[in-house]
Amino acid sequence: MDWFLTSVLATLIVALVYWLSVRRANYWRDRGFPHIKSAPIIGNCWGLLRGKQSFNDMTQHIYNQLKARRLQFGGYMQFSRPMLMVLDPELINSILIKDFAHFEDRGFAVNEKIEPLNANIANLSGQTWRVLRYKLLPTFTTGKLKSMFDQIVYCSDNICDYVNSKSEPFEGKLTMQKFNLNVIGTVAFGLNVDACREDPETERFLKLSIKFFSPSLKTILKILLKMCFPKLADMIRMKMIDKEVTDFFTDLVKDTIAQRKRSGQKRSDFLQLMLDLQEKDLAGSGSGADKDADKGELEPEEKEMMIQAGQLQGSKVTIDTTMTESRIVAHSFLFIAAGSETTSNALNFALYRLAVEKEVQAELHNEIDSILDGQEFSYYTVKKMTYLDQFINEVLRLYPPGGMLARECTKPYKIPGSELVIEKGVMIAIPILGLQNDPEYFPEPDKFNPSRFSSPPPKGIFLPFGDGPRNCIANRLALLEVKIFLARLLMKYTVVLHEKTKMPLKMLSNAFFATVEGGIWLQLQKR
């Protein structure tokens, strides 16, 4: 083929790709949806690609544009993937809860053959996810949480003593990552971890457990590529998790399983639950949330969990959902990685707010002192600390670890009260950060005011843990962990900000989760 023919062909291919992307960019206009104009190929991701906007900035920017037009929902493009941002709390509720059957998936296709470690509960879809979620719910019943209480207290005291024993200031995020690794390692896997130990093996464990979510534009682009062009990602056999992390966690979990099997030791933790499921699956007897739930009076949150479990039951299972060893490794990795980033982020910002909101800290000291006056520190006394609950909610309102919830439309959905139909495959974006900072729902949103949570907010506007059957499976454990840590800390100490913290706080633009440039530096003072 001569050069002339080659150039004509190349020009035609480029023109065809461009024409297809222009057509794609008009996706929302062609279907009559309100939308934000987007560019061919890159959609509305230009700021993100240039490293000028973080993922949260991008969604906030879209929220502000749609809100200014008083829209209940509006379309935009994440590269060539149509996204529908929903702003109306009632429609949000329908999508997350009432009409969940149309929006079960998170739109993050995983290929178990290419990357087994990524085939975890957060990324799985359809029936595989439903069966698994139902099987794993028993990990978080009240009985299980109570059995974890003393271990979380131990880890909290341990980290406070560690920080106090050093005379230098400490960086909040890393310290809270260490704390979280101790908690999850202990309560979920029965590992004897002490992430504060300064030996190379422990430092490697900590480094690898936080590596997946460490700030990098490369990680964000990989996530977007996987969401927007899943087939291309599979074709190039793109892996989300790097080899060192994969090998480390695979060996760690497999060794722990082998040790348990050798010793015949049974524990009441997440790993044991999965091993029991594996045993039942292999024996062909299955399992379910109802059979394994603790008996006795259910707490309100637990009741909701069981209702959700009911929603997950039903259809005949036609696929292989056996709890294989490789799946146990995948779910274990997720618990360590996802739990670490989210909880440590929440705690880091909680410490920061304690340090800058002196009156709030004093009120918390008072509440904790008066409840514990002559009383034992227990699951029940912690439950009575209602101002502490409000404080945590206010932290999660301003700094939700995830700024947006994602759902994929799995069955066409006619939007109630309109003629518009959301097509299968469209991604739904629920803007947690936008809603939680909206003055219509939270007057003076920049003001730190825990009392605004003295009564529960209406549904659909406060969503730090998501909502509905696909919400954060560990939300009760996470809240318990955060609450115990803060209560144990405040019983003995006052938190103060160190001058090393660069004020005003500036967020990194290349991080998936809100990450402060230079970190938050703090000190503890004995009360």
Ligand code: HEM
């Ligand atoms: C303050 C701490 C935490 C926050 C704010 C948080 C937040 C979230 C959010 C927003 C989601 C998505 C929910 C949705 O799409 O509706 C999620 C899902 C999830 N979280 Fe958390 N999380 C926290 C701690 C944890 C911990 C400690 C673990 C594990 C030990 C965990 C495990 C998971 C899992 C497995 C999912 C996926 C559930 C599914 O798809 O069925 N999270 N979390």
